[in-house]
Amino acid sequence: xxxxxxxxxxxxxxxxxxxxxxxxxxxxxxxxxxxxxxxxxxxxxxxxxxxxxxxxxxxxxxxxxxxxxxxxxxxxxxxxxxxxxxxxxxxxxxxxxxxxxxxxxxxxxxxxxxx
Amino acid sequence: xxxxxxxxxxxxxxxxxxxxxxxxxxxxxxxxxxxxxxxxxxxxxxxxxxxxxxxxxxxxxxxxxxxxxxxxxxxxxxxxxxxxxxxxxxxxxxxxxxxxxxxxxxxxxxxxxx
Numbered sequence: 493x494x495x496x497x498x499x500x501x502x503x504x505x506x507x508x509x510x511x512x513x514x515x516x517x518x519x520x521x522x523x524x525x526x527x528x529x530x531x532x533x534x535x536x537x538x539x540x541x542x543x544x545x546x547x548x549x550x551x552x553x554x555x556x557x558x559x560x561x562x563x564x565x566x567x568x569x570x571x572x573x574x575x576x577x578x579x580x581x582x583x584x585x586x587x588x589x590x591x592x593x594x595x596x597x598x599x600x601x602x603x604x605x606x607x
Numbered sequence: 608x609x610x611x612x613x614x615x616x617x618x619x620x621x622x623x624x625x626x627x628x629x630x631x632x633x634x635x636x637x638x639x640x641x642x643x644x645x646x647x648x649x650x651x652x653x654x655x656x657x658x659x660x661x662x663x664x665x666x667x668x669x670x671x672x673x674x675x676x677x678x679x680x681x682x683x684x685x686x687x688x689x690x691x692x693x694x695x696x697x698x699x700x701x702x703x704x705x706x707x708x709x710x711x712x713x714x715x716x717x718x719x720x721x
Contacts, residue, residue, distance in 0.1 A: 496649075525708040529712075534714070535714060536712065536714045537698065537700075537712035587708040593655040593662065593663050595642075595652065595708075596652070597649030597650050599648055599649050600647075600648075600649050
């Protein structure tokens, strides 16, 4: 079974600043995937970034990057140069490499970007 | 690529009625998923299809819930004898065989049971 924990229910950041969202997870799988999804007020879940557990290099996507600490089972998201459009719920999620097709989500962090 | 499409966007029903939702995945995606999201929570897995075969079901999926994907294309999720606790956003997602872990979500169907 997988669990995903996001300990920050809400965060705020000034426009153009950098913010880091935290996530810890637990899994018995040796190979798995980790994700950050964004859900704006429109409610559409949008994939922000993906990390494959067997890759040591941290994933980056433009202004978004992760800090993947496999031993600590930690997977944080860093948003640089925050923009007003980044205001949304952010969900951390894990997907097992085999045996199940369940994407398990955390409870989310509500991020507000302040002008 | 028109994305994952869900219909209707909103559904209001009375307790005890049956409702059905439809999901059209991205056309080349063989894998289809249903999730449920209540206010303030992350989505919870309900069920998974690979082509027309339903390969995984959550214990959250009570016997009042049934999902089908008869021709391996669109899928329907039916809830019979709805209860107020069924009020939630029902999300559909799809993925390809090549990148099965990369789910693309639809905009969801918001169900309100009065």
